[in-house]
Amino acid sequence: MMLVKSNIDMELDIEAIRKDFPILSRTVNGKPLIYFDNGATAQKPTLVIDAIENYYKHQNANIHRGVHTLSQEITVAYENARATIQNHLNATHAHEIIFTAGTTASINLLASSFSKKFLSKGDEIIISAMEHHSNILPWQQACEEKGAVLKVIPINAEGELLLDEYSKLLSEKTKIVAVTHISNTLGTINPIKEIITLAHAKNIPVMIDGAQAVPHTAVDVKELDCDFYVFSGHKLFGPTGVGILYGKEKWLNKLPPYQIGGGTIKTVTFEKTEYADLPLKFEAGTPHISGGIGLAKAIDYINTIGLDKIAAYEHTLLEYATERLEKIEGLKIIGRAKNKASVISFVVNGIHPFDIGTILDQLGIAVRTGHHCTQPLMQFYDIPGTIRASFAFYNTKQEIDEFVKSLERAINMLR
């Protein structure tokens, strides 16, 4: 029988794409794996896995150090990876791309270096009510250390930022705004362009947490005009332990180094150290070389598929899953923003998310349960946690059908 497929389905050959991800063919608890925990980490295509293996088998040497051939080759490969990321973000310079260990490391670096230089008693930092703990704690600590105040942009019941309230928070006391591009818990896509423009009108720099955004949408830092943009490699189908801090050259040059040591210097005497130029100033020690190379491969891979196609396809998954889940009695979707990425959080009346997650796991379905490192958000909705299904472009409507069936089974068992 001929199956009617949508244009997007045909454009994205999902069956072929799924073959690129070896893990998708495994079973869990005797059932075919349905991986709906992409918000936590995404699976890796063979291309990325091969690049990592190839590095250790044929390329391993330290970068920026040796005169020998291996070191020179890998330095070129690593710097090419940086250039790939630069192009992907449309950054002006390659040295605006700082390799870190991940989003959390990027924010820690920025919060520490920025507050050391620019934060004083009575100053204010603005974040939002839907931030991941990783974009709360570093700023909270910076504020505590400097006697500054953390201000929070409130949200409405749908899970959208209240921009009027945000405008009111911006003042001459505000030193930086740090908000998420896409909420990991609610899926809300924030109007970051507007957020940036409003801050810039008062000469306030803005950092965008792009951890959840980069797998779903193209990011153009020049067009956004953001001052800093951070994300992780592993949510973007790349390796764990590598991430990016993009910063405008003018800002990065003003910031003091964060971790210091090998690789961050021009000259060292016991009296004084002259630090290296960007990006090395912020890249102390031997970096995660295979991570950087693997991340660039992952970016090449998604660009071959096309982020616009990915976003369109994922949107159909989101709409389909929303429509199916809404029909389940007692199920409530948390986060009903008009502009949403393929993340659905929900609660089921009278049943703890942990119970549902446990049963779904038995049925081979990986979802996330809990507070998703957004406890203030759980407090706002007055819930202990949610069940979160987050989709990637290798997921299918058939998997959603299976998920809904399994969810109904779990609910019946637990009621």
Add this chain to the structure above:
Amino acid sequence: MKIEEIESEIVEEFEMFDDWMQKYEHIIDLGKSLPMIEEKYKTEDKIIKGCQSRVWLHSELINGKVVFTADSDAIITKGMVALMIRVLSDHTPDEIINAKLEFIDKIGLTKHLSPTRSNGLVSMIKQMKLDAIAFKAKS
């Protein structure tokens, strides 16, 4: 009954089930039958830290034996607490401290002991043993 005897009884009970769904159904039933903790004990300080769901545990020493009551907002967790209470409650502090709890492995609940499970069961066992140690120290 000795702790090991209760453990064997539970192992036999679980051997009747063919698959994991049946085991979970049983655990859920156990959770529903758990003697509830008195409301006055459902306080912040009775909550066991480290669980994704909330677990309240109360212990009392009655005639030299530790009696546990508990509750949880998640039913599977509650079922697991019910199992632990069945095994450990109404025993002397020494018996509880020395309990090896091998039944957990035998009935296939070991994966709930892994750190990825938010340590629910691990934290539960730890707290029950800590309470027993505290009673022993006081006596």
